Amino acid sequence: MRVAVTGGKGGVGKSTVAYNLGRALSAVVVDADLGMADLPTARGPDLHDVLAGRADPVEAVREDGPVALLPCGRTLRGARAADPRRLVETVEAVESVYGRVVVDCPAGLGSDVGLALLAAESCVVVTTPSSVALADAIRARVLARELDAGLAGVALNRVGADPPVSRVERLFGAPVTTIPASETVATATTTGVPVASLSTECAEPFEELATAVYSSRRS
Template identity: 35%
Template sequence: MAKVYTIASGKGGTGKTTTTINLGTSLAQMGHRTTVLDADLGMANLGLLLGLEEEPVTLHEVLSGDQRIKNAVYEGPEGLQVVPAGLTLEGFQKADPEKLQDALSYIIDNTEYLLIDAPAGLSKDSVIPLAVADEVLLVVNPELSSMADGLKTRVMTDKVGSDVGGIVLTRAGSAGDDLDVSRVEDLLEAEVLVSVPEDAEVRRSASYKKPVVLHSPNSPASQAYKKLAHKLTDEEFVEEAPAQEGEDDGFVNKMAKAIFG
């Protein structure tokens, strides 16, 4: 039986999908059978960030009744199992979110950890992923608007009978931070499990459609996601030495090669 975490936020752009991908990849690296599922049916990005945007069967086809869930599971990095949502408007219109819980039964029986990338906001599509979770991880930025939206998600989580397992504080240390960790914990009444620092390597890894924990494993953000994975599994985390300045600094050359051959 899988442990189900729903990765949620009150607003878009907090790093929810990035957290899902990198936490999932970190768990897979540690030897845990892990599946990530994109439940954001309208604004699906998880498959896109992993290079799975051309796959013919997605969660859209499953929720429309045209396919079985096992046909929408693809192998990602480090053996991570990935269930992407589709990118077409037609697929979104045909998908029935009410069928999500039934679709999850197959995955839960065939994985150790299931991470659900939930839609932002408080629509019907977002409530179902909250309700099926063993624990909800709130992804927020250290600013008041993100806290306000995160608090609404916290309240909705309580209403559907699920528990908030903790907070992932992303973009920590960025310019214009309004709040520190203790204030975030006070506002959302939950523990900050990890602070993920602002890190340019996250954007760089996205351009390669590769998790930052693989693209730049010693970067500050990578270390934070790995630390979170170890915390959730109660395993000891040994922080790796940061890369020296100039080490693995060939981003421009790599990008030019990718573009121009």
């Protein structure tokens, strides 16, 4: 299983969804944002090293945190040395050992996003209810379709009362999981831990999203 988490617009909570979906799926999360990595990091080889041919993909996976993670480096030098074309084989190598991989795509709709989607079998699109975010999310969905990444679900993030679920379902033709705006989710993101570490209730939407991903594979 290789699932990309994408969204088009930056700032919609894509990395938060990817990290917590990885926890719910017991998957390795690959931080594929080569220029603006946002997931937890640690000492040791990272995705920059892997894509530069200096490290083995599986050896770069960190299993010592709450979520198995192949982190990305934070330096401009590392980003310049990385060959993004190696991303597909990197994700496939991790899948061959761990079985499940969640790829956190960069923001935008550039070639780097396309490579991350190309490495996946399906995708989850993340958006907020704003019209700008929804427009970019639709563009991300079109790009994913062109690259044969099927739509496993939509995460409608940071919703308040009466979220536009029916409208978003019509726009995307896929099940929508709502994730309420929450201080607990924000705190978990800031401290680099999955939401489930702080609140079982707040983690329920991510479990629901994981169920949608599983269901899409059976359909």
